[in-house]
Amino acid sequence: MGTDCNKCADAHRMLCELLDSGTTPQRAAEIREAIAACPECFSRYENELAARTIVQDCCGSAHAPDRLRDSIIASITTVSVSEVRYRG
Numbered sequence: 001m002g003t004d005c006n007k008c009a010d011a012h013r014m015l016c017e018l019l020d021s022g023t024t025p026q027r028a029a030e031i032r033e034a035i036a037a038c039p040e041c042f043s044r045y046e047n048e049l050a051a052r053t054i055v056q057d058c059c060g061s062a063h064a065p066d067r068l069r070d071s072i073i074a075s076i077t078t079v080s081v082s083e084v085r086y087r088g
């Protein structure tokens with residue numbers, strides 16, 4: 001909340017473009033810079049990237065090393081566990 005980043009509204013479109021294998025390296029670098037300048041965009045990027053890594057793995061075309069994939073999955077698990085922690 002409260003960020004003035006006008007790219008946030010476009011963040012998902014940029015992510016799709018960035019993760020599209022048809023995007024040029026120059027355009028991808030531009031998008032990465034825009035994302036890195038905004039914590040909110042960067043957070044969306046990380047989530048999208050993690051989700052796609054898992055989806056790609058299902059299709060057998062993942063390039064992420066096993067250790068990286070494990071740490072992504074572990075961090076997702078940690079987040080969801082802490083979000084649903086029972087407050088008894």
Ligand SMILES: [Zn+2]
Pocket residue numbers: 003005006007008011038039040041042
């Ligand atoms: Zn943003």
